[in-house]
Amino acid sequence: MSRLAAKFAELKLQGRKALIPFITAGDPYPAFTVPLMHKMVAAGVDIIELGAPFSDPMADGPVIQRASERALAHKVGLSKVLALAAEFRRQDQSTPLVVMGYLNPIEIMGYEAFANAARRADIDGVLTVDMPPEECANCVVLLREREVDQIFLLAPNSGPERIRQMDAAGSGYLYYVSLKGVTGAGHLDTGEVERKLLEIRANTQLPICVGFGVKDAETAAVIAKLADGVVVGSALISKIEQHLDDPLQAEKEIIALLQSMRQAMDS
Amino acid sequence: MTAKYDMPDALGHFGPYGGIFVAETLMPAITELNQAYQHYLSDQDFVAELDADLKHYVGRPSPLYHAERWSRELGGAQIYLKREDLNHTGAHKVNNTVGQALLAKRMGKTRIIAETGAGQHGVATATVAARLGLECVVYMGAVDVARQSLNVYRMKLLGATVVPVQSGSKTLKDALNEALRDWVTNIDHTFYIIGTVAGPHPYPAMVRDFQAVIGREAKQQCLEQAGRLPDALVACVGGGSNAIGLFYPFIDDAGVKMFGVEAAGDGIETGRHSAPLSAGRPGVLHGNRTYLMADDDGEIIETHSISAGLDYPGVGPEHAWLKDSGRAQYVSITDEEALGGFHALTKMEGIIPALESSHAMAYVSKLAPTMAKDQIIIVNLSGRGDKDMQTIAQYEGIKL
Numbered sequence: 294m295s296r297l298a299a300k301f302a303e304l305k306l307q308g309r310k311a312l313i314p315f316i317t318a319g320d321p322y323p324a325f326t327v328p329l330m331h332k333m334v335a336a337g338v339d340i341i342e343l344g345a346p347f348s349d350p351m352a353d354g355p356v357i358q359r360a361s362e363r364a365l366a367h368k369v370g371l372s373k374v375l376a377l378a379a380e381f382r383r384q385d386q387s388t389p390l391v392v393m394g395y396l397n398p399i400e401i402m403g404y405e406a407f408a409n410a411a412r413r414a415d416i417d418g419v420l421t422v423d424m425p426p427e428e429c430a431n432c433v434v435l436l437r438e439r440e441v442d443q444i445f446l447l448a449p450n451s452g453p454e455r456i457r458q459m460d461a462a463g464s465g466y467l468y469y470v471s472l473k474g475v476t477g478a479g480h481l482d483t484g485e486v487e488r489k490l491l492e493i494r495a496n497t498q499l500p501i502c503v504g505f506g507v508k509d510a511e512t513a514a515v516i517a518k519l520a521d522g523v524v525v526g527s528a529l530i531s532k533i534e535q536h537l538d539d540p541l542q543a544e545k546e547i548i549a550l551l552q553s554m555r556q557a558m559d560s
Numbered sequence: 561m562t563a564k565y566d567m568p569d570a571l572g573h574f575g576p577y578g579g580i581f582v583a584e585t586l587m588p589a590i591t592e593l594n595q596a597y598q599h600y601l602s603d604q605d606f607v608a609e610l611d612a613d614l615k616h617y618v619g620r621p622s623p624l625y626h627a628e629r630w631s632r633e634l635g636g637a638q639i640y641l642k643r644e645d646l647n648h649t650g651a652h653k654v655n656n657t658v659g660q661a662l663l664a665k666r667m668g669k670t671r672i673i674a675e676t677g678a679g680q681h682g683v684a685t686a687t688v689a690a691r692l693g694l695e696c697v698v699y700m701g702a703v704d705v706a707r708q709s710l711n712v713y714r715m716k717l718l719g720a721t722v723v724p725v726q727s728g729s730k731t732l733k734d735a736l737n738e739a740l741r742d743w744v745t746n747i748d749h750t751f752y753i754i755g756t757v758a759g760p761h762p763y764p765a766m767v768r769d770f771q772a773v774i775g776r777e778a779k780q781q782c783l784e785q786a787g788r789l790p791d792a793l794v795a796c797v798g799g800g801s802n803a804i805g806l807f808y809p810f811i812d813d814a815g816v817k818m819f820g821v822e823a824a825g826d827g828i829e830t831g832r833h834s835a836p837l838s839a840g841r842p843g844v845l846h847g848n849r850t851y852l853m854a855d856d857d858g859e860i861i862e863t864h865s866i867s868a869g870l871d872y873p874g875v876g877p878e879h880a881w882l883k884d885s886g887r888a889q890y891v892s893i894t895d896e897e898a899l900g901g902f903h904a905l906t907k908m909e910g911i912i913p914a915l916e917s918s919h920a921m922a923y924v925s926k927l928a929p930t931m932a933k934d935q936i937i938i939v940n941l942s943g944r945g946d947k948d949m950q951t952i953a954q955y956e957g958i959k960l
Contacts, residue, residue: 347858348859348860349734349737349845349860351740352583352744354741355727358727362727370857370858370859371858396581396844397844397845398858398859399858400842400849400858401854401858402858423583423847424844425580425581427571428581445584446583446585447584448583448584448585448588449585450588451588452588470584473747474741475745
């Protein structure tokens with residue numbers, strides 16, 4: 294069983310929901326990332342999504358765009374992201390790790406070389422924002438052979454047929470993008486999320502994690518009642534941006550926000 | 561050639577290129593667009609309305625002009641200019657915006673967005689939006705806003721909101737990113753008019769089909785004027801819409817050579833250029849697989865060209881396919897050579913070409929002397945140079 298499948302099975306048994314932070318690897322500088330990941334695990338997160346910086350992050354709002362630019366200023370490309378993941382894995386063999394990014398860096402590395410590198414870094418999942426199932430056959434097979442899950446996005450306008458297509462192509466979990474827009478955009482409509490999740494669950498057995506628009510403990514708690522996992526990204530990265538002159542303060546505030554989410558989700 | 565050219569396939573593939581590489585939120589909108597485009601492509605009413613607009617609003621057909629003096633001067637092939645510079649708004653871009661805007665109207669969309677580099681596509685979009693009474697937002701890199709201030713003013717006069725894009729390299733690729741972000745957010749009522757043969761399927765095929773009027777006319781005009789097909793076609797390639805518009809109706813005519821001219825900027829060897837077909841590699845950007853300017857990590861490299869309209873790190877996927885299949889050849893012209901082409905046409909024929917088109921002119925001045933006097937080159941004069949006066953004066957150290 295993959296680390297992701299095992300994690301969701303374990304959470305189900307405990308009656309808990311996954312708290313999943315997203316951070317951009319190498320933001321604001323490479324040495325910041327791995328210590329923060331370990332501290333996030335200590336604060337009670339279940340899975341980590343590690344963003345691979347890309348020069349043209351078309352699905353991201355300004356907060357994650359700027360995080361990518363800061364990381365790229367330190368030349369943190371896909372190889373470096375996998376190196377940071379491997380460094381994290383040396384001390385933590387249990388927390389599932391998902392690398393999330395755009396397709397071009399994988400294209401340029403080559404699908405097979407990437408799948409091998411992902412296996413060597415011992416990551417558990419890959420989420421490629423701009424690779425729909427129509428275009429992914431080869432990549433999914435290469436990753437599956439190496440026991441790495443390919444995670445797909447679902448949107449508010451994805452119909453039942455589309456959901457079944459994602460269910461067939463993907464594994465690990467499905468990531469439901471809770472609003473039409475880019476990362477870090479406005480507030481999500483929890484009533485709408487609830488209705489949509491019913492439709493999604495009718496068409497897949499995979500765990501559903503919800504992201505885009507989760508800003509605070511209250512939203513996290515509401516989403517946790519509906520979904521199997523809650524993804525928080527821009528709200529964490531905003532802390533880094535607010536404290537560029539004092540990264541340790543940013544780290545403290547990220548941990549505090551995650552702890553408050555954990556508490557709200559579990560109570 | 562026996563088999564008729566029929567690219568792309570149903571999912572928008574030109575061999576390994578093209579396709580649909582977008583975030584999931586865009587998929588339903590792209591499906592809706594593709595269905596509408598497939599439907600109206602063969603809808604008599606739609607085609608008649610489009611033809612009438614091209615005739616009465618754009619001013620088509622554009623002339624095919626035999627540049628006799630310049631041909632004599634170069635001493636080789638006879639050069640014919642396809643005068644897209646004479647279209648309303650001064651470039652070929654309007655052929656496509658008229659078509660897409662009619663499609664938007666039929667689909668019931670009330671808001672138009674577009675990206676623009678040099679501003680020609682932005683102006684052509686703002687123009688048709690004004691005519692149809694649609695809200696229009698144009699995304700333009702902050703660097704381009706500064707170097708094409710005249711076009712920014714034109715768009716504003718036409719009632720469009722111009723949004724300067726501050727992210728990344730602040731040029732055309734970043735404007736495209738921002739337009740995609742807008743589209744994903746406002747997907748229910750917004751139509752995204754992409755200006756070139758890039759983006760996810762159906763854009764590369766749809767924009768080609770709207771621009772193919774260039775090649776259809778040129779073919780007929782050449783037969784009428786010279787009694788035969790041309791020997792070579794030449795067009796500049798940024799994203800590649802004017803080139804594909806000229807090339808496409810000739811693809812099955814094996815005797816007609818095709819030359820796409822990319823921007824070599826300071827020179828391919830300097831790395832400061834915008835020539836992905838000449839010096840790039842295949843990758844995925846802005847919804848399709850094509851040749852790109854990317855580094856070893858897959859990050860997109862900043863491009864350079866004196867011409868804002870060619871300053872783009874990718875190229876339409878059909879050009880990638882035409883290159884690999886050998887049907888078209890792709891060459892490159894530096895900033896300095898392009899200026900040579902600019903001056904040559906201006907002085908020899910009394911026609912001031914856009915800097916983009918000047919790249920094609922510069923290549924013609926190399927190609928024509930290698931050909932016989934009874935051979936024919938059709939070169940796409942894709943736009944007029946009025947917008948470039950400041951850039952050229954500045955480059956040549958002249959104060960206006």
